[in-house]
Amino acid sequence: GAGVSQSPSNKVTEKGKxxxxxxxxISGHTALYWYRQRLGQGLEFLIYFxxxxxxxxxxxxxxxxxxxxxxxxxxxxxxxxxxxEDSAVYLCASKxxxxxxxxxxxxxxxxxxx
Amino acid sequence: GENVEQHPSTLSVQEGDSAVIKCTYSDSxxxxxxxxxxxxxxxxxxxxxxxxxxxxxKDQRIAVTLNxxxxxxxxxxxxxxxEDSAVYFCAANxGGSNYxxxxxxxxxxxxxx
Numbered sequence: 001g002a003g004v005s006q007s008p009s010n011k012v013t014e015k016g017k018x019x020x021x022x023x024x025x026i027s028g029h030t031a032l033y034w035y036r037q038r039l040g041q042g043l044e045f046l047i048y049f050x051x052x053x054x055x056x057x058x059x060x061x062x063x064x065x066x067x068x069x070x071x072x073x074x075x076x077x078x079x080x081x082x083x084x085e086d087s088a089v090y091l092c093a094s095k096x097x098x099x100x101x102x103x104x105x106x107x108x109x110x111x112x113x114x
Numbered sequence: 115g116e117n118v119e120q121h122p123s124t125l126s127v128q129e130g131d132s133a134v135i136k137c138t139y140s141d142s143x144x145x146x147x148x149x150x151x152x153x154x155x156x157x158x159x160x161x162x163x164x165x166x167x168x169x170x171x172k173d174q175r176i177a178v179t180l181n182x183x184x185x186x187x188x189x190x191x192x193x194x195x196x197e198d199s200a201v202y203f204c205a206a207n208x209g210g211s212n213y214x215x216x217x218x219x220x221x222x223x224x225x226x227x
Contacts, residue, residue, distance in 0.1 A: 004157075031213060042120075042203055042217040043158070050213065091157070099212055101146060105157040 002026065004106035006092050012112045013082055021077045021109045023092030033093040033103060034067055034077050043091065049075060050098045082113045116141040116208040120218025128226050133194050135221045137204035138186040144206040147180060147187045148215070153200045161202075162189070194225045 005024045013019050025032050034046040045059040049069040060066070064082075069075035079086055089110050093103040117140040127133050139147075148163035164171045164178045164187065171178050175194075180187040187206075191198055201222050205215040 040220075042118075042219040043205075043215075045214060045216070048213055056214065101148070101163060102160050103215070105159070107157050 004092055004094050004104050006090075006106040006109050008109055009107065010110045010112075012114065014114055015084060016081055018078065018080045019082055019111065021079075021090050021111070023075045023077070023094075023106055025073075025075070025092070025094030026096075026104055028072075029094035029096050029104075030072050031095045031098055032069055032075050034075070035091040035093065036061075037089045037091055037108070039088070046077070046090075079111075082111075084113050087111055087113045116144060116206055116216040118204060118206050118216045118218045120204050120221055122221060123219065124222045124224070126224045126226065127194055129194060129196060131194055133191045133198070133223055133225075135189045135202055135204070135223070136186060137188070137206075137218050138184075139206040139216075140185065141206065141209055142185065143210035144208070145210055146207040147178070148205050149178060149189050150203045150205065150217075151200045152203065152220075158203060191223075194223075196225050196227050199223055199225045 007022045030051045032049045035043040037043050047067045048056040064080045067077045089108040091108045092106040095103050120137045145166040149161050150158040151161045152158040162176050162178050164180050175192045177190040201220045203220045204218045208214040208216050
């Protein structure tokens with residue numbers, strides 16, 4: 001079946017612009033994550049959605065970052081007034097339920113802020 | 115919160131040799147420890163995981179060991195092959211959470227033919 005997909009695959013933007021990144025999880029997966037991966041670094045947790053529960057936003061680095069998810073479908077991560085330090089790969093992952101363990105990752109969006 | 119340290123950051127081995135990557139964690143409530151492999155330009159994929167009720171788990175050439183007392187766990191790859199070359203990430207669930215993982219910074223493994 002189809003895996004997690006993300007768009008765009010690459011995004012180049014100017015400092016100060018807003019960007020919106022999209023994630024399509026595996027159909028039927030109730031849990032969805034966003035991570036940030038800076039060059040040569042590990043995966044940094046940003047936000048977690050589980051069904052219709054309130055999301056865990058504890059990893060969002062500033063109020064310029066926000067994310068939405070409607071039900072168990074598509075999620076968007078928005079970065080307002082982008083800064084150069086926002087340059088990174090943004091990875092989305094989904095898993096079947098809150099109790100399931102395996103996270104399935106998307107290919108990521110590579111964001112470059114000039 | 116949880117802190118996961120991973121060593122070494124880079125590892126180069128000859129094909130056929132073994133490779134060992136080590137991680138330590140800080141939160142004694144952590145009870146789930148997955149390992150992800152990320153090939154260059156590709157997405158991370160789970161390769162093996164272990165829960166705290168066992169000390170070792172094997173899957174063909176890959177094994178993971180866990181020492182809860184010392185709060186460390188290791189990935190062992192035997193008979194390495196060039197296709198094992200990738201970045202490997204360890205992780206631990208934060209505070210025993212059933213969803214939140216803290217990842218190590220990764221180990222770049224290069225297997226030389």
